[in-house]
Amino acid sequence: MKTKFRGVIASLILGGILMSACAGTTDTESTVSPDEISKNISESETSAPKTDNETGNLFLGCTVFYGCGASISGDRFLNAMTDGDSSTAVTIKPALKDAKGNDKKLTFTDWYGTTHQETLDGSQVDFSVDLGFMSRIDTLKLKFDKYNGKPIRVFASTDGYNFSFFLGEFDTYDSATGEWTAETGGFNAKAILFVLPIETKEEIKISSAAAYGSREHDRKLLSLGASYKWDGNENSIYTESGNKLTDGVIALPNEPTGVVGKTSDELDPLTGKRGNIITLDLGSGKNVSEVAFGAYITSTGTGGAADRIDVRFSEDGENWDDFGQSYIRTASAARGTSKRYLVTRNHTVKARYIRIFTYTQYLFLCDEISVYGSDTPVAEPDYGYKYRPQYFASNTNVASYQSATLNGKDCPALTDNIHSVGTTLAEGENTVVITLKNPATVAGITLVANGEISGITAYGENNAEIAGTDFTMTAAGENVYSIVADSPVKSLQTVTIRFNAVKGAKLAEAEVYAAAPQLPYVRGGFFQLSTAGGDNESSRNSDYSWYLHLKGMRDMGMEYVVIQYSTHFNAKTTLINGKRITAAGYTYNQTYGTDDVCKAVLDAAEKLGMKVWLGTIHDSNFTDPAKYTSQYEAIVTDSYNIIDDINEMYGSHPAFGGYYLSDETCDAWLNLTGGVDAARYVYKNQSDHIRKIAPDAKIMIAPAIWRSGDPEKGADNLYRMIMPETEGGRPVVDILAAQDCLGREQTLAVSDEAYKSYLTYVEQWAKAVRRAGAEFWHDAEVFEITSTQKRHEDLMKTLTLEAPLSGSIIVFDIPHYFSNFPMGSFNDERDYFKRLKMREYAEYYSTISSLVEKTFDAANEPVYDNDGKKVDTSGVKPVTPPVTDKTYNEGVISSDTLKTDFTSFASANGSGKKPEFALSYDSEAFYVLLKTNDASDDYGNGAWWEGKNDLVQLWITGDGSAAADVLSNSYGVRYYINRTGKSTFEAGGEGDGKATFSGFTYEFKDGNFKIKLPWKSLGRTAPVKGDGTAIGILIQYIDGSDGTWAASTGNTGRSITSAERYSF
Structure with a gap:
């Protein structure tokens, strides 16, 4: 049976699902009409609830979602903390520690077949509460029956999926009362995540969770008594008896009369996947914000639950739009309960019909589907993102190659953009004076030192101090000291920096930033999506999931998205359904959760103020230039097709940043005989074609710094590869994002020696790229050779070393290694492993986010970044494009290949x-x-x-x-x-x-x-x-x-x- 209400009805919301509190233990039943239930829902949701002398608890009736590391008891309906009754408590124990207290180990195999074990941190447990709509959170409270008293970290989400905002670590537990209280300062959030430390064999008991503040919109149940259609073979035990899925109550364990079960293999025409499909009719158009339900698993394990489900909505039952998706969000037990899904928005859409795609062809059991929303439309909130007026400039160091003195003596080494070599400082007080050729608006300074310096103060004209926020980061023995001005100081021509140094300290570089400092954070990243389809990390993202995926990036200051490639030459597959590339014999595979994945990404980026680069064609083999000449010709020819298709389909999109030329060379290959000519042929032919049809599009490449043995030789060849055809002309590319190759260490952790070696290469590459007239960016590898995310301490070292050389750091790649957006079910241990590391980055980003925001308002000022070196380019061959058939098929190379001999x-x-x-x-x-x-x-x-x-x-x-x-x-x-x-x-x-x-x-x-x-x-x-x-x-x-x-x-x-x- 299902639980029935008796006595005074208590209305509680389980991820949007109504249930009775504690009443399910009795066999006594009373009939309650939908009107009575609705009345009580309205009372609890639209008025300030009052329980136990508490008023205005915004968590009241909300679902609690437990994370992977928590083993829980006493919360079968996932609301024991939020039901207003503090007489019972939820017990939480560590789920990822063994009896001896050892953290769980995950085994990964690296690129070379060697296995490694990574520790899955079991010393923390987490749970989150979703508030439905955005709420202003002033105060958070937890009431413990048992707790260790350690500080609790709190994260917030403005969309219900990405917990991107770190609100702080609060050491505020009162052991006398068992209460923990956090004053947030007033943060607008849709959901709150609590992270609690826990030890082996320890248990935590929480009787209530509360949030106080205010909200403009209340969540209302819209689906009570709604009709629905579910085709399939009905299970003889779990039969339908009217409207079980919308009667407002959920089943108790082992009571099959409360559950409907069917088996179906209906086709979802968009994804090509099959399974049970359920369609609800709300009776008329409603303002919908949330769909919540569960896949019921019996005590014997009967019942299927897909990792991820889709929900779509329609006003007329014929035209359907994406509402959202959900992985399994939580479960109170492995069996005898439901695995909960929550598809939610912080705003409403107009819908009469809701369609759920379960993607399981096995027996699917469900006890309740609840659709929530509002009486009135709710608009998506303004997230307060700032938009950068100039997207592409990466070097704001106006001190580059300018006059510098150290303690009164000329010291050009301080402004030569070489960070691996330092000048010895005086023990005690030191003074650096930088004189600019042209006055600049100064927004900050950075000193790169080997050894400790302190007491850094910067001054402008007339010895006026440049007040600001200072912070220090350290990597591989290099200390980076920065000051970000509270308010940029205009028209400075001289900047004086005073500081103290310990004996033996050296200063490698003194940088002065015009308008926007080069801060150590990630500004975007790559998306590696298979052109042949498949079910990878992003292949099932629907339109709204793509939006949320990018929003998770934007929450943490990221602005750039690079789709790594759209076409594979060898496989003859394409991500883009372009008429030219498909006519050239490439197969388009639509296995993504949207009709057009590139458009979905671009649309999301436009809404979020981001820019997108679309990759062209991949597979050039640069390892033997003489051997693969004909391959380069064929790839270039096919590249024209995909470039033209991209231009026609997406070139006018407001979020289109330009083209990413997908083939990747490296310094080792450039140093081969013919290496420069091979790469220049592939890149320049694509570039020339793009310049002709889309002159405003920015062109990007990402060659690798493989540390081939001679930093300057590799950099000179890089210059030869991208240099303009004529002096003063545009280089082959506008942006070069150098792969740092710091994710390929067989030791997994990157040694200081590797960082130091890398630094000698990257500083030469930066000089070569800027000399050619292009922007120099970093492409930081945030993975290890086990295909896991780079450890946080190594990421911090990477950002520390790279930011002073370029203010634009993008990463490879977002979905696999650097996403806040959920990429697996709550109990997916490998996804949890990644989520833990992303929390570390979110916590770090919170410390500099206010500084990042300052950089968005600034207009870039001219930076002199040409070191003046002359590179011998006499051996570089002129690039001539392959001549193609202009009569019948432009995808055909016209060189004579007819076989006239037998x-x-x-x-x-x-x-x-x-x-x-x-x-x-x-x-x-x-x-x-x-x-x-x-x-x-x-x-x-x-x-x-x-x-x-x-x-x-x-x-x-x-x-x-x-x-x-x-x-x-x-x-x-x-x-x-x-x-x-x-x-x-x-x-x-x-x-x-x-x-x-x-x-x-x-x-x-x-x-x-x-x-x-x-x-x-x-x-x-x-x-x-x-x-x-x-x-x-x-x-x-x-x-x-x-x-x-x-x-x-x-x-x-x-x-x-x-x-x-x-x-x-």
Whole structure:
């Protein structure tokens, strides 16, 4: 049975689900009408509840969501802390420690097959409370029956998913009263997360959780008594009896009459996935903000629960929009209860119909679905994000290459942008004076030192102190001291910095920032999304999930998104359903939770004030430049298709930042013979095409600093690769984000020696890139070779060393290693491992977030960043683009590749003999000459398609198009010649587009064929040598004696790839 209300009805909300408190232990039932229930819901939700002399508790009736590290008892309905009754307590024990107190170990395998164990921190437990709509939180209170008294950390979310905001660590437990109180200062939040320290065998008992403040909108149950449709095979035990899913109460353990169970494999046409689909009709349009329900698991383990579910909404039942998604958010036990899902927004949408996609084809059990919202529309709140007027500048150090003195003596080394070498300081007081050629607005200073310095004070003109906030970070023996001005000081030409130094300390660099300091934080990152589909970390993100994913980034100051690639050359797959790239033979796989993943990301970015770079094509092999020349040509040619598609589909989008050229070289490959020319050919050809069609788009690349042995040589080659074609012109790229390769240490933790070595490379790269006229960014690797997130202490070292060299640090990559957005169920231990590290970063970011916000208002000022070095570029080859077919197919390279001499097939027949072929043409036709090299005559053994006769088969695209299926192409033709007798054959084929096999003829003599394909039949005119047009042709020969296939390129399918494409 379900719980029934008796006596005075107590209305409690479980993630939006109504239940009775404590009443479920009785068999006594009373009938309660929906109107009575609704009345009590309204009373508890819309008036200030009063319980135990407490008033205005915003948590009252809200669901508690427990995290992975907590083992709980006494909270079957997940509301014991928020039910207004403090007479009972929830018991929490550590779930990730063994009996001896050891933290749980997770085993990971690295790139080289070696296994490593990482510790999953079991010394903390967490739980969160979702408030429904945004609320101003002034005070938080927890009432303990038992607690260790240690400080509690508190995080907040403004969307219910991303706990991006660290409110503080509060050491405010009163052991006399058992109460813990935190004054937040007034923070607007939708959800609050509490993190409590805990020891082995320790238990914490909490009787109540409360939040005090105010809120404008109250959450109201909208689905009570709503009708619904759920097709499927009903389970004989868990049967429907009216409106179990919307009757307002939930089932008790082991009471099947309170649960509905069905099995279904309905198709979700958007994702292609199958499972139970439930559609609710709210009766009329409502203001919906939340859908909450559970997948019920019986005491014997019966029932399925997908990790992630989708919810969509509609006003008319025909046109559906994404409402959101949810992983399993929590559960009070493994069995005999529901695994809870919560799909929530901090605002409302207009909807009459709600559709839930469970994505489980097994028996799905559910006891209640609750839809919440408001009587009036609720707008999405203004999050207060600041928007940077200039997105791309990364160097604000106006002291670069300017005049500097140390203790009265000239010291150009302090402004040479070399951080790995320092100048010895005097013990005690030191003075640095930097004189700028042009006055600047000074927003801060940084000193990079080896050894300890203190008492740093900066002054402008007339010895006026530049007041500000100072902070220090340390990495690999290098100390970075910064002051961020409280208010930027305008028109300074001289900056004086005074400080004290210990004996032996050295100063490597003194930096003066115009307008915006270069702060150590992450400003964006890559999204690595498979072009072949699959079910990876982001592949099922719906539109709203993409928005939340990016919002989690934006909450922590990030502005940039880079989609790593949209097309794979080798696999011939594409993330973008562009008409040109698909016509070139690339397969579009729509396995994402949205019709157009790139548009979903761009739309989210526009709303959040972010910029997006879309990747082009990937797979250039730079390891052997001489060997892969033809590959580079083919990749560049196909890149034009995807570049044009991106420009047409997304180029005018307000959030479109530009193109990311997806192939990645490194200093080791650039130092190879031909390495510069190979990379410059691939990059510059794409760049030239982009400059022509989208001159305002910013072009980015991310080559790797592999530390190849000679920092300056690699940097010089980098300069040669991206330098402008003419002096004063635009470089090949606008932004170069250098991969730091600090995620590839076999020790996992990065040694100080590795950081120091890296520093000698990156400072040279920064100089080379800026000398070429491009922006220098960092691409920080935030992973380890176990494919886990980089440890926090190493991330801090990376940010410390990189920020003074560039104010723009992006990371690789966001979904796998650096996302606050949930990427797994609450009990997914590996996802929890990542979440713990992201909490550390959120806590760190909170310490500098106010400083970051200051940088958004500033307009960038000119920075002189050319070191003046002259690099010999005489050996760099001019880049000439591949000439393409302008008549029929621009995806075809026009270099002459026709095989006029006889060439053996790539694969042989069963006898081991390989046929040979040659190609030729004249003004009338194209000719295929075929030597079968088949000593046997096989005929009369059945129909032509059975493969028992000797048979020639041609697959043709008259315009040279690549095609996964030739007959899907308008110029595609299939033609066969089947042997029916000693000297007799029958011919036939398929093709009814622009090309047809009508008019094809053949001659046969002594095992040799001459096949004539008139140009008219191919749907085109005769080529002129060098005109760049092409034909695609695959030749197959079946030896009827054993039914084996031989093929001209080894391809026994019905496709045309670049291997079967021949140009004139």
